[in-house]
Amino acid sequence: MRASVCRDPVMTTLVLSDAERRKLDESDDGLFYAEPRFVQHLDAAFRARLTRLYQERIPAGAVVLDLMSSWVSHLPEEVGYGEVIGHGLNGQELQANPRLNRHWVQNLNVDQQLPLADASLDAALIVAGWQYLQQPEPVACELLRCLRPGGVLIVAFSNRLFPTKAPRIWSEGSDADRLAAVARVLIAQGWPRPELLAEATRARGPLGWIGGHGDPFFAVIATRP
Numbered sequence: 560m561r562a563s564v565c566r567d568p569v570m571t572t573l574v575l576s577d578a579e580r581r582k583l584d585e586s587d588d589g590l591f592y593a594e595p596r597f598v599q600h601l602d603a604a605f606r607a608r609l610t611r612l613y614q615e616r617i618p619a620g621a622v623v624l625d626l627m628s629s630w631v632s633h634l635p636e637e638v639g640y641g642e643v644i645g646h647g648l649n650g651q652e653l654q655a656n657p658r659l660n661r662h663w664v665q666n667l668n669v670d671q672q673l674p675l676a677d678a679s680l681d682a683a684l685i686v687a688g689w690q691y692l693q694q695p696e697p698v699a700c701e702l703l704r705c706l707r708p709g710g711v712l713i714v715a716f717s718n719r720l721f722p723t724k725a726p727r728i729w730s731e732g733s734d735a736d737r738l739a740a741v742a743r744v745l746i747a748q749g750w751p752r753p754e755l756l757a758e759a760t761r762a763r764g765p766l767g768w769i770g771g772h773g774d775p776f777f778a779v780i781a782t783r784p
C-alpha cells in the first residue's frame with residue numbers, strides 16, 4: 560500500500576545529492592524561528608495572485624493543511640473551509656493565524672512524518688517554505704499519503720528567501736531550476752507530473768500604474784491520483 564511505502568524512509572526515492580541539501584547556517588532551525596515575525600514575507604501583488612489561485616482550486620468545505628505556515632494563510636476570506644490545519648516552527652505565529660482551527664510545531668528538517676491520517680486532506684499548501692526543506696523527498700511522500708484521491712498540493716514561492724537557511728539546491732538555482740527541482744522530487748515519490756506556473760505580477764498602487772512589477776509568482780500544482 561502506498562501509505563506504508565511513504566512511512567518507510569528507506570523506500571523514499573532520494574533525488575537531491577548531499578551537497579544540494581547543505582546550507583550556510585546548519586544550526587537548529589528552531590532557533591532561527593524562535594522569535595515570532597509578524598511580517599509579510601511576500602508583497603501584496605504576490606499575495607493577491609495566490610489568493611486567487613486558492614479561490615480557483617480549493618472548494619469551500621475542504622479540509623486544508625497549511626504546511627510551513629505563519630500568522631497568515633492567504634486563503635480567501637469569504638470562503639469557509641471544513642478545517643484549516645496549520646503547521647510551522649513558531650507557535651506564537653500559528654496561534655495568531657485567524658484561519659487555523661488547529662496547529663502543531665514540528666521541525667521538518669529533523670522529522671518528516673506528519674501527524675495526520677491517511678487520505679485526510681483535500682488540499683495541502685506550502686508558501687515560501689519548500690525552499691527551506693533539506694529532506695523534501697519524505698515530505699512529498701507524506702503529503703501524498705495524507706491527501707485523498709483528487710486532493711491538490713500547491714507549492715508556491717517567489718524569489719525571496721532567507722539565504723543562509725536555504726539548501727544549496729535552492730540558494731544556487733535559478734527560478735526555473737527551482738520549479739524543476741520541486742517537480743522532480745514530487746514525481747520521484749509517485750506524484751503525477753505537476754502543473755507549473757511562472758508569472759510576473761503587477762505592483763499594487765502607483766508603481767503598478769506605470770508598469771512596475773511585484774514579486775514574481777511561481778507555483779507547482781499536483782493532484783493526487
Ligand SMILES: C[S@@+](CC[C@H](N)C(=O)[O-])C[C@H]1O[C@@H](n2cnc3c(N)ncnc32)[C@H](O)[C@@H]1O
Nearest residue numbers: 588600627628629647648666667668686688691
Ligand atoms: C518565509 S516563512 C513563510 C511563512 C508563510 N507560509 C507565509 O506565507 O508567510 C517560512 C516558514 O517556513 C517554516 N519553516 C522553515 N524551516 C522549517 C523547518 N525546518 N521545519 C518546519 N517549518 C519550517 C517556518 O514556519 C516559516 O514560517
